[in-house]
Amino acid sequence: TTLATTIGGKTFDNCMMNAAGVRCQNKKDLDALVQSNAGAYVTKSATPQERAGNPSPRMHTLLKASINSMGLPNNGLDYYLDYVIRDQQKRPDSTNFLSVAGTSLEDNLAMLHQIQDSEYTGFVELNLSCPNVPGKPQVGYDFDRVHAVLEHVFDFYTKPLGVKLPPYFDLVHFDQIAAILNQYPLTFVNSINSIGNALVVDPRSEQVVIRPKGGFGGIGGAIVKPTALANVRGLALRLKPEIKIIGTGGIINGVDVFEHILCGASMVQIGTQFGYEGPALFDRLAKELTEIMAEKGYSSIEDFRGKLKTFD
Numbered sequence: 516t517t518l519a520t521t522i523g524g525k526t527f528d529n530c531m532m533n534a535a536g537v538r539c540q541n542k543k544d545l546d547a548l549v550q551s552n553a554g555a556y557v558t559k560s561a562t563p564q565e566r567a568g569n570p571s572p573r574m575h576t577l578l579k580a581s582i583n584s585m586g587l588p589n590n591g592l593d594y595y596l597d598y599v600i601r602d603q604q605k606r607p608d609s610t611n612f613l614s615v616a617g618t619s620l621e622d623n624l625a626m627l628h629q630i631q632d633s634e635y636t637g638f639v640e641l642n643l644s645c646p647n648v649p650g651k652p653q654v655g656y657d658f659d660r661v662h663a664v665l666e667h668v669f670d671f672y673t674k675p676l677g678v679k680l681p682p683y684f685d686l687v688h689f690d691q692i693a694a695i696l697n698q699y700p701l702t703f704v705n706s707i708n709s710i711g712n713a714l715v716v717d718p719r720s721e722q723v724v725i726r727p728k729g730g731f732g733g734i735g736g737a738i739v740k741p742t743a744l745a746n747v748r749g750l751a752l753r754l755k756p757e758i759k760i761i762g763t764g765g766i767i768n769g770v771d772v773f774e775h776i777l778c779g780a781s782m783v784q785i786g787t788q789f790g791y792e793g794p795a796l797f798d799r800l801a802k803e804l805t806e807i808m809a810e811k812g813y814s815s816i817e818d819f820r821g822k823l824k825t826f827d
């Protein structure tokens with residue numbers, strides 16, 4: 516049984532990795548991911564300069580969910596570009612992901628020019644869905660802006676690139692975003708980011724649980740799986756086959772990974788649970804997924820990827 520997957524002509528020996536933002540902000544975190552059984556890592560979404568992010572408390576975890584309004588704290592693009600270039604020099608056969616999340620079109624283009632002109636040969640994940648920068652809308656919910664960003668990016672960017680999208684909740688929105696994405700040579704689409712601007716209340720203290728934005732933040736964890744699977748499936752049914760799908764959202768156990776792949780994902784990312792469990796998560800998930808595949812007689816993820824059945 517193999518858990519290998521191929522995206523953009525690169526083969527990963529394990530179809531599981533971290534989600535951007537979780538245990539990936541510093542060299543120590545990234546080194547731990549390199550040492551783990553994860554098939555790849557993605558760096559914390561970068562802005563041109565380092566950012567402190569929102570005031571704390573800015574993240575809260577419940578049993579089945581997490582809420583966060585981190586506000587894009589990161590060490591700046593140079594830090595992550597330096598890390599991934601050094602890593603690719605040390606491990607030329609590995610492919611990893613560099614996440615960028617500029618708070619403006621200019622910032623995104625400036626960062627992508629810098630990456631294009633660098634010796635980095637890995638993947639870029641362009642984050643169009645950060646819900647927590649006060650005053651900034653999620654680009655992914657403004658289809659004209661998504662179109663404009665991609666038009667500018669693919670005027671010059673030639674290295675493998677994908678986009679991180681927010682969850683959509685209307686089938687017409689799946690049609691509309693897919694119609695835009697299919698016009699571009701994207702290597703992948705990563706769906707979903709957290710469900711933005713939710714609210715968690717502590718009835719005991721009668722107070723919200725995070726400081727930024729009056730308590731409003733992005734939701735992750737088991738609770739978002741049905742929405743994540745719908746977005747993975749909705750996009751899988753609409754995107755051209757050369758655009759692979761990374762499924763993110765609600766993965767706790769191997770069976771959740773299986774469901775994401777069944778819906779069409781070629782790779783999965785884990786955020787909230789990875790935050791809880793740390794790098795050992797990837798050993799547990801690999802074991803659980805391998806057992807499920809063996810039980811069902813599948814020897815590779817291609818045996819069942821995208822083969823979700825409906826009633827008709």
Ligand SMILES: C=Cc1c(C(=O)O)[nH]c(=O)[nH]c1=O
Nearest residue numbers: 560585586587645647709733
């Ligand atoms: C990049 C910012 C993001 C953040 C954040 O830094 O607040 N949290 C999320 O759940 N998703 C994001 O995309």
